[in-house]
Structures are given as C-alpha cells and as structure tokens.
Amino acid sequence: MREVAVIGVGMNKWGELWEKSIRDVFVEAALMAIEDAGVDHIDSMYVGCMTSGLFVGQEHLGSLMADYLGQTPIPATRVESACASGGAAFRLGFMEVAAGMSDIVLVGGVEKMTDVGGGDATFALSTAADQEYECYQGVTFPGLYAMMAHRHMHEYGTTREQLAQVAVKNHHNGSMNPRAQYPFKVTVEQVLNSVKVADPLRILDCSPITDGAAAAILCPVDMARNLSKKPLVQVIGSGQATDTIALHSREDMTWLGATAKAAEIAYGMAGVGPEDLDVVEVHDCFTIAEICVTEALGLVSKGQGGPAVESGLTALDGKIPVNASGGLKSKGHPVGATGVAQIVELTEQLRGQAGDRQVKDARIALAQNMGGTGGSTAVHILKRIS
C-alpha cells in the first residue's frame, strides 16, 4: 500500500444556512479544498452524508456533487455511517489512494439540517439508533446519551459540573474558530441553568443542528512532495469498527467498544499510542460523549474522563488538548460533515495554521468520529512529516 497525504482542506462557515442548498454548501467547501491543494483535477470523490433523503429529499449525492463540482465523469460515491459518515468516507478515500486505484481523491462531508422542522430533525437523527427496538419505544438521541451519563455518574462519580466543563472548554476553543456555528463562551453556571433536554443533559450539553460541509484532498505522499509547498501531513493510521447498534445490547453502556477497537487498529497501523498524541478531535455530540471517548481512546483510564476535563488535562494548554476546534458542541454538527471537519482542523493544527487556537508544535494528531451511540466509529491518525 502507498503512503497517503492530506494536501488540501476546506470548510465553510457553519450555521443555519437558509440561503444555500445542500449542493451549494458542499461545493463551497470542496472548492476551498481543491484550491488549498493546488490541484487542477481530481480522480475520484466520496461524499459523507447521513440522511439527506430525510432532510432534503435528495439521495444520489455522488452524481449530484460530481456534477455541480464540474467533475463528471469521475467516480463519486456517497458513504453513510450515521454521524460517522465523514470519517467512514475519509477512510475510503485513504484506501483508494493507498491501493493505487486513484491518485487524487476528494473526500467531502455535508449535511443540510435546517430545511426541516425540529420534530423532523429529531426523527431524522433517530434513524442512527435501532428504529425497531429503541426509537419505537420513544427514545431520542438526547435520551440515549442521558442514560449513558446517568450510568457514568453512578459508576464513576462523574459530576454534573464535569459534564458542564466539557461544554465550557469546547466553547472556549470554538470562540477562536471563525467557522464555528456558536463561537461564544459559556460558563458552568450557564450550562447548569440552561433548559433541560433529557435529565441530566441540558441544552448546552448538546451539539446543535447545523448546515455545513468540509472537504479534504488526498494523494500519495510521493506526489504530494511535488504538488504542495505546505507542511506535509500524512495519514499514518486508519481504523474503523462497529458495536451493537442498540445501547441496551451492550454489556457496559458507558464503554464505547467500537471507539476502543478502531483506535487499537489505528494505533497499531501508525505505530503510536495515546501518549504520543499532541492534539485530538473527538465526537462530542453530547458532553458525556467526550468523557466516554477520552476513556475509550486510552487518553485517560476508565472512569477518569470527568476528572480529566475538570483538571484541565484536555484543555487547549493541557497535556492532551481535545477539541481545539470547539468540537461538535461549539463548531456545530452537520452530521455527515463532522468527521471530515475533524481532518480539516487537525491538518491546520499540524501545519501550524490554527490561529489563536493553535496547539504548539503539534506533530501527531488523532480524529475520532462516531455514529449513533457508538455503533460505528472511525479513527484516523495524522502526522506532520515535513
């Protein structure tokens, strides 16, 4: 297999983009990535998207986006793994270049979520859970993560304040990210006093409904050395795994088995461990998610995700900065785009282009992107090599 580099990234300002259709949002980010890479063509593309059928009545995004990007007749495929759609798409782009099937591959992610009413968005998102055995009982995603939170608090003494501190940290980071949907800071008190969604989770524990896209361009490392004068970022590890789709089927509902497995594979391929990471983006769809993910990735031991955020271990100036971008919490969470946006952030961090939220001397980075309550996860490890 060939060595693979990320040579271009792009991402638009996220938010409620009422004036733009799904094709506009995607093409904007894709063109930014193409310009950043400085390539004059692409050979193949992937589009990560969770549920454009339910959100905007449009499937067949491969054809649509290749068309509107002016890139037909290249092969273009839409990839779905719920909220891990972007990470799964990135893995396929990596595989295609590694295999030698194509040289220059664009991986984009997109979701347009604000063209529907609130009730419909909740239904659309619930299709990431087990429709027959979970949703039919009336449970929603905040409800599922609320159960994980309660259990984590019961088992490990995680506090309501520690959950809030995840939101405080990520909004602090996001306030320095000009592309974030909610680039404002919040306090622990504001989180604790915000409206309750599903006990113990409040609205400021939840990632928002977002329109947005992100894109990355991949090519072989050898080609990248000639194509780009920017610091070179290599994909050194890729892991993907599944777990039971339903939370109730798991032995331990606070343990994200797919994340642990995907990380194990990615660490093995990369030849690094959690202690080698300089900056990490994780899937904080809810504050409790970040706490569970830091444990499953081995950044901290089981049950220590709460104290980790409280002590500042995962802060921007901490030992292991987590979600320097603001995470899903502040940056926004257009579900299909999130996994690719993590790659955008980390590529910029490794290049030293992250502005006020730059993690100093970052050389090795990890992205963890999760679907549902952890039924699927993609983990990628990036390294600056020049």
Place this chain on the structure above:
Amino acid sequence: MREVAVIGVGMNKWGELWEKSIRDVFVEAALMAIEDAGVDHIDSMYVGCMTSGLFVGQEHLGSLMADYLGQTPIPATRVESACASGGAAFRLGFMEVAAGMSDIVLVGGVEKMTDVGGGDATFALSTAADQEYECYQGVTFPGLYAMMAHRHMHEYGTTREQLAQVAVKNHHNGSMNPRAQYPFKVTVEQVLNSVKVADPLRILDCSPITDGAAAAILCPVDMARNLSKKPLVQVIGSGQATDTIALHSREDMTWLGATAKAAEIAYGMAGVGPEDLDVVEVHDCFTIAEICVTEALGLVSKGQGGPAVESGLTALDGKIPVNASGGLKSKGHPVGATGVAQIVELTEQLRGQAGDRQVKDARIALAQNMGGTGGSTAVHILKRIS
C-alpha cells in the same frame, strides 16, 4: 494490487416480504453467501442501500447489519449511489481486498420498499433524480425514462413493440429463476395492453417495487484456491463513473455517458471488449433502459438496441444473452440490492449453476448497475478461472 475472487454468493426469494424487516432480509442473504463461501468469519463488510431512511426510517445500516449478523466489531459501511448502490458497494469491497486492507469482505445490498404507501415509494425513488430541478417540476422516474424512450424512438426508429420485447425476453428468462418476484411470462400484446404509466411506457415496461437482498463474499484469488472447491470466479474489471444528475443537462438524453465511461475503464482493466462477453446483466429498470445500456456498453452500435432485442441477439440463446436472471423487470428491483444480485447471477452462470437459464460455457461476464437516469454507473467484469 491483489487479484480478487468471488467465493460466495447468496440471495433470497424477492417479492413483497411483509413479514420480514430490513434486517431479516439482509441477514438471510448474507448468511447464504457466508455458507456458500464456506468461511468462518469476515473481516469487513459493505451494505449497498439507496434510501432506507425514507423507506423504513433506518440509517446506520453498517452498524445494524454487522450487529444482526453477529459480526461486530468488524468495520461495516453503508454505500449509496441511488439504484447503483449495490454496484458501488461491490467496487469498494473489491478495492479493499485488492489493496490488502482486508482478506475476506462481505458485500451486501438490501432494500425494503413495501413498508410504505405507493405515493411515498414514488417520492423515495425520486430522490435519485435532481430534487430541485427535476422533481420540483413534478417529474417522476417513469416520466424521465418515458422522455428517453420518446427521444430514442424519434432518433432511431425504435418501436413500441421493441420496447415490449425487452419485457417479454426478461420475463421469459425470469420464469426460470426461482428467486424472481414475477416469474411469469408475458407477451408483446400483454405489454402493449397493460396500463399506461408515462407515455409510451406501460406498467409492464417498468420494474416493480420489491423487498430483497443479495450478498457476495470476496477474497484474494490465492486464498480462494485453498478456501473453495467451487469453480473460481475472478473480478477482472471494475469501472465507475458519473454523469449529470439531471437528464436535461445532457447533450443527448438517449446516451448513457456514465455507463460508456465505466465500461471503458472496466474493459481496459480486464483486457477484454464487448465481443468477449458470454453473458451480461444490465440495469433494465425500464425497458428503454436496457436498449440504451446495450448501446452504451458497445454490445451493439448506437441506435441498434431495439433491433438487437427484436432479432434475438440478446436472448438467452442469442449471441450476447442479456439479463439471463430475468433482469430488474422480472426478478424485481429492491434498489440497493440490484447491483449485488447481478453479481450473484453472473457468479452462478460462470460456475454453471444457473439451472434452466444457464448460458452454455459462459466464461466472461459483465454487470452494469445504474443510478437515477444514468447519473452514476458501476460496471464489473467477472471471469471463470478454474
């Protein structure tokens, strides 16, 4: 890249499977393929599915199906390219084995279309077209293909009877396929007198609404020689391409550019041409589609698709048998499963297991799977090598 073999295939009886959910339908076919391959595990899987979100309110099929197949924590990804979802998924499975990322990969396709009313199914299928520029004007899929048919008749003198003869041929073949949804024969008169859907297309020109799944197991050829005692089938060509999603954007609405391009790539990789093919499965979602596809694949010259079926060239005992399985027309068309079912049929044809519809001494076969009105296409070429 490694050489890749198909070592197992499975497909259930297609139809209106009211008593089975999408997970049951998929797992049934997947278990058949695993049993046929004789493997005791799989390393990775892909699920081709067009629009389970709209049909059954369920996305995240990778996690769901890996879970219900008892295969977690293996990576599992859902792939969508409208009605070419199965073909696109097969290509990714091929790529993963060829790249050396995994050894044993299951590629399945599934669609459960009869849990919704007729009106909703028409909307769900229309998401394969350009929602903003085609569907918003009120056009449906039969309407789009009807325009292609009218234009083909105008340009090349294709007759209404020739369209009907596609249905007659495919139902004849399908009457020998025990897994077909509609395994009955039809006459030209019956087609011409069936209810009109969108002029000139009548109901017997259209593929049906179907529940069903299909699956195939891929592994390296070297490993296949040890694993399986069945005749060995190798994937010798894979091509995928896109065209404009909207029919009105094309220079010639009777020319399937993505099919021609995908075929060109697949022929090039395989080192064969249309003249070398012994048996071909094509995407006859409507009778006119088969006529246009036989032209784009180079089986006949442009405009000669009508006379080809009339003369018996594409009949089971003709020079180039097309849709020996009964095609989408008779076998059924659970959209995400169709591309994988073509691989099932061709693998059985190449192994000599196709019963009454066996094409004698078939050694090289081609599958063409198309999304929308041809906005995306996957073409695969298989060869019996032992």
